[in-house]
Amino acid sequence: MALQVPNQMKTLIHVNQHVVKSNAKTGATDPVLTVKTYKSNVYAHEVEIHGPSRVVYQPESPLSCGAKVWIETYAEVTINQTRKESNEDKDTGGDV
Numbered sequence: 686m687a688l689q690v691p692n693q694m695k696t697l698i699h700v701n702q703h704v705v706k707s708n709a710k711t712g713a714t715d716p717v718l719t720v721k722t723y724k725s726n727v728y729a730h731e732v733e734i735h736g737p738s739r740v741v742y743q744p745e746s747p748l749s750c751g752a753k754v755w756i757e758t759y760a761e762v763t764i765n766q767t768r769k770e771s772n773e774d775k776d777t778g779g780d781v
Contacts, residue, residue, distance in 0.1 A: 690722060690762040697721040697748065698732055698762070699755040719750070720764050729764045736760025 690696050697720075704717045716728040738758035747753045 688727060688764040690720065690764065693759055694722050694724075696758050696760075696762050697755050698734075698758075699748065699750075699752040701728075701752075704728075716766060719752075720762065721748075721750075727764050730766040732765070733763040734758050734760055735763065 699719050699721075701717050701719050704715050707713065708715055708717065714730075716730045718729045718732055720727045720729060720732055734756070736758065737760055738756050740754070740756050742754045744753045748755060
């Protein structure tokens with residue numbers, strides 16, 4: 686399943702280190718990429734960014750989920766192999 690995030694919507698993408706560690710420990714293959722917009726969080730195995738983006742490292746001011754490193758873009762994003770949750774759902778967060 687592929688989802689599209691339209692142009693002009695700020696999108697943040699980060700790797701959830703807690704899921705990476707859990708997958709390594711249990712052998713699971715849960716999605717480790719978190720794609721955040723003001724509307725929702727989507728968890729994915731693969732993300733394509735169709736335009737300009739930047740990688741941000743802000744250890745002094747992490748995202749609300751705790752991530753200190755993320756990709757930020759206003760370009761269209763294609764998200765493959767997903768699990769969607771609303772912003773009310775808890776994100777365990779993490780940084781790379």
